[in-house]
Amino acid sequence: MIQIKNLTKKFDNHKSLDDINLNINIGDSIALMGANGAGKTTLVRSILGFYHxxxxxxxxxxxxxxxDRVEVLQKISFVPQLPPPIKLNxxxxxxxxxxxxxxxxKTIKQFANELKLNIDENIKKSFFSLSGGMKQKLLIAISLSKKSDIIIYDEPTANLDPKARDDFYRILKQNNDNKVLLFVTHRIEEVQNMTNRKIYMDMGKIVSDEITD
Ligand SMILES: Nc1ncnc2c1ncn2[C@@H]1O[C@H](COP(=O)(O)OP(=O)(O)OP(=O)(O)O)[C@@H](O)[C@H]1O
Ligand SMILES: [Mg+2]
Structure with a gap:
């Protein structure tokens, strides 16, 4: 489904991605891990076509x-590490x-409800005035409503309270059959039972890639 060959991305002279090779297939549910600055978000953004x-x-x-940016983005549900500066209400x-x-x-509202975000109560608020967790919940609800083959989440639970985190994992588990799931996370224990492959990055390289079940 996703094939990456010899991928290198530099910012100035720093290689944020250094000769990455990776094949991801339907049914792969991946926890992508590694230290701050390892290149995880750069890899995700490259997959989404944000970078040359x-x-x-x-x-x-x-x-x-x-x-093929438009078609590629139609296939992918994505929640970014930091909510984008959306100017709409x-x-x-x-x-x-x-x-x-x-x-x-209606579907977005249902998923939002399951995450304990009441959309009707907040419908007139500008996106940027929502709290960090509310923004994340709204973006997650939208991503779950979009029926796509590939789900990419870049630390989606960073702003969620513990209850919302549990709700999120429960809903995701019910909705991830026959898809590719790529999950950037620092908390392996949270995604342990929904992933079947662990990939570690360090300094722009993939340093380990293991099947876990
Ligand atoms: N737009 C950019 N311009 C310049 N340098 C960048 C840019 N994006 C990322 N980098 C650099 O690339 C390296 C990898 O960053 P990246 O955001 O991919 O790390 P990460 O693994 O997602 O880290 P974190 O766990 O902190 O989110 C870092 O050295 C970062 O400073
Ligand atoms: Mg990141």
């Missing part, structure tokens, strides 16, 4: 994340998401 890389290639189901954001991706607002 310096060397190597990425193929997503045969498509190129930069040349919650209503406008939901309208936008529903028009651009065909997701039903």
């Amino acid at each position: 890389t310096d060397n190597g290639s990425i193929s997503i189901d045969g498509l190129d994340p930069i040349k 919650v209503y406008e954001l939901l309208e936008y998401v529903s028009k651009s991706s065909g997701i039903e607002i």
Whole structure:
């Protein structure tokens, strides 16, 4: 599903990704780990076509994340490490998401409810005025509503309270069959029972890649 060959990405002279080779298949549920600055987010962003890389290639189901950006992004549900600076209010954001991706607002509200975020109570608030955890919950609810083959989460639970974290993992477990799940995390114990492959990065390289069940 995702094939990465000899991928290198430099910022100035620093190699944030250094000759990465990785194949990810349907059914892979990956915990991607490594120290701060190891290159995890850079790898995720490269898969999403946010960066022009310096060397190597990425193929997503045969498509190129930069040349075929629109189709690639349609295949992927993504929640970023830091919420993006969205200037819309919650209503406008939901309208936008529903028009651009065909997701039903009703479905987003259901997932939000399961995460204990009441959308109707917050519908007029601007996205940026939501609390950190509320933003994360809204983005997660949208991502769960989008029926895509690939789910990529970059530390999605960082801002969630313990109850919301449990809710999130429970819902995700019910919705991740026959998909690719790529989960960037520093808390392996949280994702242990929903992942089947552990990948560690260090200094832009993959230093270990093990199947765990
Ligand atoms: N847009 C950018 N411009 C310049 N340098 C960058 C940029 N993005 C990442 N880097 C550098 O690339 C390296 C890897 O960063 P990255 O964000 O991929 O790490 P990470 O593994 O996600 O770390 P964390 O666990 O802290 O999120 C770091 O040295 C970082 O400073
Ligand atoms: Mg990161």
